[in-house]
Amino acid sequence: MGNKVVLGIDIGGTNxxxxxxxxxxxxxxxxxxxxxxxxxxxxxxxxxxxxxxxQIEKNGFDPAGIGxxxxxxxxxxxxxxxxxxxxWKGFVPAVxxxxxxxxxxxxxxxxxxxxxxxxxxxxxxxxxKDFIYITLGTGVGSGIVVNGQLVYGHDGFAGELGHTxxxxxxxxxxxxxxxxxxxxxxxxxxxKSVELxxxxxxTSPLFNVPFNNxxxxxxxxxxxxxxxxxxxxxxIAAEKLGKVLANAVAVTxxxxxxxxxxxxxxxxxxxxxTKKYMEENLLNIFKNKVEIFPSEMKGNEAALKxxxxxxxxxxxxx
Amino acid sequence: MGNKVVLGIDIGGTNxxxxxxxxxxxxxxxxxxxxxxxxxxxxxxxxxxxxxxxQIEKNGFDPAGIGxxxxxxxxxxxxxxxxxxxxWKGFVPAVxxxxxxxxxxxxxxxxxxxxxxxxxxxxxxxxxKDFIYITLGTGVGSGIVVNGQLVYGHDGFAGELGHTxxxxxxxxxxxxxxxxxxxxxxxxxxxKSVELxxxxxxTSPLFNVPFNNxxxxxxxxxxxxxxxxxxxxxxIAAEKLGKVLANAVAVTxxxxxxxxxxxxxxxxxxxxxTKKYMEENLLNIFKNKVEIFPSEMKGNEAALKxxxxxxxxxxxxx
Numbered sequence: 001m002g003n004k005v006v007l008g009i010d011i012g013g014t015n016x017x018x019x020x021x022x023x024x025x026x027x028x029x030x031x032x033x034x035x036x037x038x039x040x041x042x043x044x045x046x047x048x049x050x051x052x053x054x055q056i057e058k059n060g061f062d063p064a065g066i067g068x069x070x071x072x073x074x075x076x077x078x079x080x081x082x083x084x085x086x087x088w089k090g091f092v093p094a095v096x097x098x099x100x101x102x103x104x105x106x107x108x109x110x111x112x113x114x115x116x117x118x119x120x121x122x123x124x125x126x127x128x129k130d131f132i133y134i135t136l137g138t139g140v141g142s143g144i145v146v147n148g149q150l151v152y153g154h155d156g157f158a159g160e161l162g163h164t165x166x167x168x169x170x171x172x173x174x175x176x177x178x179x180x181x182x183x184x185x186x187x188x189x190x191x192k193s194v195e196l197x198x199x200x201x202x203t204s205p206l207f208n209v210p211f212n213n214x215x216x217x218x219x220x221x222x223x224x225x226x227x228x229x230x231x232x233x234x235x236i237a238a239e240k241l242g243k244v245l246a247n248a249v250a251v252t253x254x255x256x257x258x259x260x261x262x263x264x265x266x267x268x269x270x271x272x273x274t275k276k277y278m279e280e281n282l283l284n285i286f287k288n289k290v291e292i293f294p295s296e297m298k299g300n301e302a303a304l305k306x307x308x309x310x311x312x313x314x315x316x317x318x
Numbered sequence: 319m320g321n322k323v324v325l326g327i328d329i330g331g332t333n334x335x336x337x338x339x340x341x342x343x344x345x346x347x348x349x350x351x352x353x354x355x356x357x358x359x360x361x362x363x364x365x366x367x368x369x370x371x372x373q374i375e376k377n378g379f380d381p382a383g384i385g386x387x388x389x390x391x392x393x394x395x396x397x398x399x400x401x402x403x404x405x406w407k408g409f410v411p412a413v414x415x416x417x418x419x420x421x422x423x424x425x426x427x428x429x430x431x432x433x434x435x436x437x438x439x440x441x442x443x444x445x446x447k448d449f450i451y452i453t454l455g456t457g458v459g460s461g462i463v464v465n466g467q468l469v470y471g472h473d474g475f476a477g478e479l480g481h482t483x484x485x486x487x488x489x490x491x492x493x494x495x496x497x498x499x500x501x502x503x504x505x506x507x508x509x510k511s512v513e514l515x516x517x518x519x520x521t522s523p524l525f526n527v528p529f530n531n532x533x534x535x536x537x538x539x540x541x542x543x544x545x546x547x548x549x550x551x552x553x554i555a556a557e558k559l560g561k562v563l564a565n566a567v568a569v570t571x572x573x574x575x576x577x578x579x580x581x582x583x584x585x586x587x588x589x590x591x592t593k594k595y596m597e598e599n600l601l602n603i604f605k606n607k608v609e610i611f612p613s614e615m616k617g618n619e620a621a622l623k624x625x626x627x628x629x630x631x632x633x634x635x636x
Contacts, residue, residue, distance in 0.1 A: 072603075130472040144569060146469050146476075153464075153571020154448040155607060163601045164565040168486075175601055247482040251462060251569055253471020283481045283493055289473060 002062035003028070006315070007052060007102075008308030010111065011035070011070040013085030018048060020061055021308035023316070025122030027301060029055050041080075041092045045101050065105040066098055067311030069114030069303055074156040078108050107311045111135075111303055113150055113159060116143025117313050118306030119258055124296035130254045132245070133295070134161065136237075136263035136270070139174075140182040140189075146252055161248055162186070166240040184240035187216040187262045193233035194219060204229040220266045234269040241270075242277025249278070249286050260295035260302060267294060320380035321346070324633070325370060325420075326626030328429065329353070329388035331403030336366060338379055339626035341634075343440030345619060347373050359398075359410045363419050383423040384416050385629030387432030387621055392474040396426050425629045429453075429621055431468055431477060434461025435631050436624030437576055442614035448572045450563070451613070452479065454555075454581035454588070457492075458500040464570055479566055480504070484558040502558035505534040505580045511551035512537055522547040538584045552587040559588075560595025567596070567604050578613035578620060585612060 005020040005028060012035065019030030031051070038044040056063060072083040078095025080086065098106045109117075116133040119125040125133070129148040135141040140162030144151040151158045162182040163175055170179025171192060183189050191214045194206055204227050209218060222230035245257060263270055275292050282290075297305060323338040323346060330353065337348030349369070356362040374381060390401040396413025398404065416424045427435075434451040437443040443451070447466040453459040458480030462469040469476045480500040481493055488497025489510060501507050509532045512524055522545050527536060540548035563575060581588055593610050600608075615623060 130476075146464050146471075147467060149465060151464050151570055154573035155571055155603075157603050158448075158464075158569065158571035160568040160601060160603075164568050165561065165599060168561075177599070177601070243483065243486075247565065248569060250478040250482050251476065251566060252469055253473055253476035255472035281483060281495070283478055283495070285473075285475050285478075 002060040004064050005061045006308040006311045007063055007066045008304045008306075008311075009048070009066065009068045010114070010303035010307050011068065011080070011086070012111070012303070013071070016044065017304050018052070019304050019308075020052075020055070020059070020063070021305055021312070023312060025118075025305055025309065027304060028061070029059060030304060036087060039087070041088050041094065042097060045097050049101050063102070063104055064315055065107070065311040066102060067114070067307040067309065068094055068098070068106065068108040069111040069307035069310070070094065070108060071111060073108045073110040073113075075107070075109040075113070075152050076156040078106070080108070105311065105315065107314050109150075109152070109156070109310055110141075111306070112141030113143045113152075114306035114310050115141075115260060115297070115302050116145060116159075116306070117150055118297055118302055118309040119260070119295055120145060121309040121313060122297070122305055123258075123302075124293050125256070125258055128255055130252065132161070132248060132252070132254045132257045134241070134257065134259050134264075135261040136186060136241075136259060137261040138186060138188055140186045144252055145254075151252075161244060164244055164247070166244050181240055181244045185237040185244075185263070190216055190219050190233050190237055190263065193236045194229060197229060197232055201229045201232075206230060216262050216266075220269070223266070223269055231269075234266065235273060237263060238270055238273030239277045242274045243281050245274070245278045246281035249290055250283055253286065254290060256291045256293055258293050258295050260297065261299070264294055265299075320378035322382050323379045324382055324626040324629045325384045326622045326624075326629075327366070327384065327386045328432070328621035328625050329386065329398070329404070330429070330621075331389070334362065335622050336370070337622050337626075338370075338373065338377070338381075339623055339630070341630060343436075343623055343627070345622060346379070347377060348622060354405060357405070359406050359412065360415060363415050367419050381420070381422055382633055383425070383629040384420060385432070385625040385627065386412055386416070386424065386426040387429040387625035387628070388412065388426060389429060391426045391428040391431075393425070393427040393431070393470050394474040396424070398426070423629065423633065425632050427468075427470070427474070427628055428459075429624070430459030431461045431470075432624035432628050433459075433578065433615070433620050434463060434477075434624070435468055436615055436620055436627040437578070437613055438463060439627040439631060440615070440623055441576075441620075442611050443574070443576055446573055448570065450479070450566060450570070450572045450575045452559075452575065452577050452582075453579040454504060454559075454577060455579040456504060456506055458504050462570055463572075469570075479562060482562055482565070484562050499558055499562045503555040503562075503581065508534055508537050508551050508555055508581065511554045512547060515547060515550055519547040519550075524548060534580050534584075538587070541584070541587055549587075552584065553591060555581060556588055556591030557595045560592045561599050563592070563596045564599035567608055568601055571604065572608060574609040574611055576611050576613050578615065579617070582612055583617075
């Protein structure tokens with residue numbers, strides 16, 4: 001019997017991260033591929049098998065299972081379904097392929113759900129039975145935990161707070177609808193706010209930045225030097241997020257909300273304002289009960305640990 | 319060993335219904351009090367003990383427990399907390415008082431949650447593990463079931479879809495905020511719509527009805543004879559409900575939504591339109607997956623059966 005580990009795999013549009021994670025959530029060995037190295041998903045499975053077999057031997061690992069986080073990952077079916085940013089089209093039977101090759105338990109869900117379970121097992125949400133986890137990156141992802149269990153819904157796709165309508169007939173969203181939270185409270189939304197509001201302000205260091213070069217970091221830096229345009233963009237992001245969270249609290253009544261990702265790193269600009277707007281919009285019985293915390297997971301570890309946490313959670317709750 | 323039953327108690331502002339319900343959901347014996355008969359909650363407990371003791375003896379019942387549905391009922395604490403329509407103020411330790419007197423397991427939750435469990439055990443939601451239950455009456459109540467369990471949230475107050483904001487800066491709600499779903503999609507909301515839209519229409523049989531006499535039934539009858547004002551009021555109710563449901567689906571991804579109560583009885587005027595507005599506002603991955611059904615519980619039985627179902631559910635899932 002070696003060192004019990006789970007192989008976590010985080011599949012993204014650019015990179016595939018993988019690594020061995022022990023039951024304490026420590027990453028013992030990690031590596032990555034470029035996603036476009038693999039024309040067929042089967043090639044990924046084969047390569048990974050070869051590469052990790054050596055690592056298992058070398059380190060004396062005893063792999064208890066595999067956990068996969070992937071865009072449009074369906075927990076129930078074990079498939080990656082029509083993921084727009086991945087080259088493998090249609091339904092990829094990821095769990096089935098990994099199981100056949102590795103002969104260990106394999107679980108899969110989408111990246112936000114995996115990160116949510118990571119936060120619950122290895123991060124700030126330890127011991128929380130009811131919480132909401134939000135990723136504020138290029139888009140807005142979320143995972144909902146109720147009574148200690150991730151909410152998958154009947155089809156495995158629950159937890160899409162980023163695609164609840166924050167503003168009726170609002171900004172055009174990539175999903176085809178209008179006014180989704182993601183169009184306001186993501187880095188993309190922040191950039192959009194700067195673009196749309198430019199004419200309302202006399203001066204801003206952001207005026208000289210072409211839209212394509214406008215990053216969350218630049219807007220953050222401007223806001224920190226009190227640029228009113230940048231501050232307004234953050235205020236909009238926090239307002240829409242706070243209002244959507246107020247409605248979400250009325251549905252699942254969580255004890256806490258955790259924010260992760262690019263925008264959440266802008267701590268003071270996001271947390272206080274989001275909390276303020278949420279409280280203003282909460283039903284009385286929920287006021288002053290719900291904490292908003294920053295995620296305790298490191299940005300470059302959360303996805304990988306989350307993928308492994310998915311499977312640790314399954315193996316230890318049986 | 320007699321006939322195993324649960325004593326269900328539905329506490330409302332006007333009446334307290336109670337009755338014995340067997341495991342199939344059949345009401346074997348029922349009766350009621352006027353709520354204002356009892357100055358102290360203890361008096362209710364004493365009276366009920368006397369009255370049901372006789373019924374138990376007479377019918378050979380074997381009471382397995384007590385289930386209580388009450389406004390502002392807190393499942394975790396077993397308390398009724400500051401219920402605006404009840405005369406007992408502050409926190410009433412209902413479960414504790416009933417347990418001390420009856421010496422059986424006692425569970426309590428709010429009326430909408432109880433009705434939700436009733437639908438799951440004895441109604442149309444049998445076998446559904448993920449669904450949303452909506453009561454459309456004077457107000458809008460809701461219960462959310464995830465993975466076969468009612469969502470209570472960390473404080474016992476989850477499932478308040480009626481108090482999610484449907485319209486920013488919308489109609490004044492009794493809760494103190496503006497634009498809650500309940501101000502549009504309840505019987506009260508329907509009446510308000512008629513009142514507000516009167517001037518937009520040339521003629522309507524509802525013009526002659528003073529606001530205080532305006533009932534859901536009158537508006538329904540007018541709509542059924544193609545009165546455009548009444549039809550518009552129903553359309554608004556369905557539109558706001560459909561949009562809130564579209565957002566709720568993105569959170570818990572239910573297999574079905576059940577509608578119960580006064581407005582839900584206006585079947586054709588509510589179901590088709592609510593479904594239409596919901597589908598228009600759903601994220602692609604949820605489209606054409608979620609059914610909207612009428613509750614299968616009779617109006618005068620749902621609350622009582624729900625209260626008993628709460629405890630049957632606890633006793634049989636242990």
